[in-house]
Amino acid sequence: MHEKAPVLQASDRERIGTRYCKRYRDAGQLPAVLYGHGQAPIPILLESRDTLAHIHKGEKVFRMNFAGAKGGKHKDDGQTVLLKDLQFDYLGSTIVHADFARVDLSERVRTRVPIHLVGEAKGLKQAGAILMHPTAELEIECMVSELPDFIEVDIADLDVGHSIAAAAVKLPSDSMKLITDSHAICAQIVIQLEVEVAEATTATGEAAEPEVITAKKPAEGEEGAKDAKAGAKDAKPAGDKKK
Amino acid sequence: MALLPKRVKYRKEMRRIRDRKATKGNYVAFGDYGLQSTESLWVSGQQLEAGRIAAQHFLKREGKLIIRVFPDKPISKKPLETRMGTGKAEPDYWAARVKAGKILYEIAGVTEETAKRAFARAAAKMPVKCRFVGRQVRV
Numbered sequence: 174m175h176e177k178a179p180v181l182q183a184s185d186r187e188r189i190g191t192r193y194c195k196r197y198r199d200a201g202q203l204p205a206v207l208y209g210h211g212q213a214p215i216p217i218l219l220e221s222r223d224t225l226a227h228i229h230k231g232e233k234v235f236r237m238n239f240a241g242a243k244g245g246k247h248k249d250d251g252q253t254v255l256l257k258d259l260q261f262d263y264l265g266s267t268i269v270h271a272d273f274a275r276v277d278l279s280e281r282v283r284t285r286v287p288i289h290l291v292g293e294a295k296g297l298k299q300a301g302a303i304l305m306h307p308t309a310e311l312e313i314e315c316m317v318s319e320l321p322d323f324i325e326v327d328i329a330d331l332d333v334g335h336s337i338a339a340a341a342v343k344l345p346s347d348s349m350k351l352i353t354d355s356h357a358i359c360a361q362i363v364i365q366l367e368v369e370v371a372e373a374t375t376a377t378g379e380a381a382e383p384e385v386i387t388a389k390k391p392a393e394g395e396e397g398a399k400d401a402k403a404g405a406k407d408a409k410p411a412g413d414k415k416k
Numbered sequence: 417m418a419l420l421p422k423r424v425k426y427r428k429e430m431r432r433i434r435d436r437k438a439t440k441g442n443y444v445a446f447g448d449y450g451l452q453s454t455e456s457l458w459v460s461g462q463q464l465e466a467g468r469i470a471a472q473h474f475l476k477r478e479g480k481l482i483i484r485v486f487p488d489k490p491i492s493k494k495p496l497e498t499r500m501g502t503g504k505a506e507p508d509y510w511a512a513r514v515k516a517g518k519i520l521y522e523i524a525g526v527t528e529e530t531a532k533r534a535f536a537r538a539a540a541k542m543p544v545k546c547r548f549v550g551r552q553v554r555v
Contacts, residue, residue, distance in 0.1 A: 263437035263517040264454065266549070303480050303525030307446060309551060365480050365525070384423045 178234045178253065179227045183207075185239075185247075186216035198269065207237070207249060209275035215249070217273075225268055228256065231322055233284060235273070249275070255282055255317060278318040283352055285310045286321055288342070288359055292329030296362040299333055305361045311339055312352040321345050328360050336361035418461035420510040421488050428504050429490050434458070438517035444551040446482050447522030449531040455544040458511035459520070461487035467538035471521065474534045479526035481534075484519045485512040514544060 186197070186204060194204040203221040208214035217237075227235070233256045239247030258272035276282055287310045296302050311324060326342055340355035434456050444450040453459075464487060472481055493508035494500075514520065521538055523531045532548050539546040 261443075263439075263442065264452065264547075265443045265517060265552075301477050305446075305480070305524050363480070365477055383421045385427050386423055386425050388427075 178236050179232055180238045181224055181227070181235045181254075182220045183217045183237045183239055183249075186218045189216050194270070203268070203271060205271040205273060207252075207254065207273045207275065212275070219271070224271070228259070228268065228271070231287065232256075234276075234317060234320060237273075253278060253317065255284065257284075276317050278316070280317055281314055282317055282320075283312060283314045284320065285312050287323045289323045289325050290328050290360055291325045292327050294328045294331040294360075294362055296331055296333040296335070299364070301365045302333055302362050303365050304328070304331075305363055306359060307361070308339060308353065308357040308359050311342065311359075313344065313349050314352055315346065315349040319346050319348070326359055331360060331362055333362050333364060418465050418510065419483075419487050420461055421486075424488075424490070427490060427507060428492055432513075434513070436515045438515040441484055441519055442517040444519060444522055444549060445484075447480065447524035448526075448551055449528065449535070450484075450519040450522045450549045450551075451535040451538055451542075451546050452549045453514045453518045453520055453542070453544045453546055454516055456515045457544045458489065458491065459485065459487070459514045459543060460491075461510045461512075463541055463543060464512060464520075467521065467541040470537040470541050471523075471534040474537050475523070475526065475530070478530065479534075480524045482522040482524070484522060485514060487512040489513055519549070520546065 183205075186193075197204050197218055198221070201221050203219045203224050205217050205219050205224075206214050207217050235254050235256070237249055237252045237254055239250040253276055254273040255276045256271065257274045259268050260270035261267060262269050274282075288306070288308070290304070290306060294304060297304060313324075315321075324342060324345065326337060328337065331337065336358045337360045338355060339351060339353045339357040339359055342351075342359055344351065436456060438453075442452070464483060464485065468481065468483060475481065487510040489511050490507035491509050491511050492505040494505040520542065521535065523534060526534070528550070535546070535548050
């Protein structure tokens with residue numbers, strides 16, 4: 174990945190804040206921040222279209238090009254960076270901000286890598302069998318130079334009721350270290366039962382009104398007085414039974 | 417039967433502000449595809465159940481349908497032809513506070529085409545505008 178690391182055209186962001194970031198986005202630029210290696214973080218601007226195309230392709234390691242920056246050569250020109258975080262809009266579809274960390278190719282970093290399930294699971298041939306993959310990406314620690322685009326998990330031998338935990342996934346290199354919880358389930362085949370839905374509906378249906386935890390229980394001797402009081406109020410709605 | 421909680425701390429609740437955007441539960445987390453609300457509104461337990469049944473009947477026994485919201489807010493309503501005042505009314509139904517961006521349902525184990533058709537049926541039962549979304553890697 175590192176040899177063909179795409180180059181991002183970057184420039185310093187002079188104005189910071191919500192209002193200016195919105196203007197930059199409207200002008201086709203993506204606000205971002207660059208930090209790491211003990212240096213002060215600097216707000217930057219990237220060309221939105223190219224950057225997002227690379228990010229959507231799954232690229233994580235880039236090289237920053239500050240060509241045309243004011244005041245001569247930029248100190249971060251040609252710097253290798255790692256995509257650390259993305260901020261989305263409220264619908265979770267549009268990227269509004271990106272975080273990049275300065276890295277060296279020989280440096281060990283922690284990042285998340287997507288899992289690709291390979292093969293046709295034999296358990297899926299059974300009626301009602303569903304393939305679930307609650308963990309779609311693994312967090313690993315590895316060198317920047319050997320950061321994989323994805324990790325393949327073979328599910329051909331996966332049967333009904335069985336699962337593949339994160340610890341059982343073979344990482345592409347021995348120097349890689351798994352950070353994700355080793356018990357996290359990467360792939361699992363479950364049988365969808367029709368009975369489950371019916372049971373859930375009955376269970377909720379029985380309780381017409383929920384139990385109130387803080388409801389005051391009537392003390393002894395007060396019940397008679399309460400009954401008399403309740404009789405006086407004829408127009409009380411039926412929902413008052415719990416009181 | 418509509419969804420409702422088993423136990424609550426208080427019977428009645430204040431209305432609170434509704435016009436917000438979701439910061440949690442706004443991405444597909446468990447299944448492969450999801451139905452996302454693009455508006456903020458209260459969605460009643462009956463509506464959620466109607467949506468679930470519509471999608472489940474289309475799916476038959478295929479796939480797994482997950483409901484990501486739960487109606488835990490009691491909504492009070494005064495009876496018809498009642499004068500104003502005399503305290504807060506009795507709870508009428510239970511609703512889920514759905515903010516714009518919230519994922520309402522998720523499906524696992526079906527093709528994209530099947531999921532789209534199932535969610536189209538569920539979306540027709542919702543009081544909010546919805547859109548179909550897939551799972552995406554979030555770095």
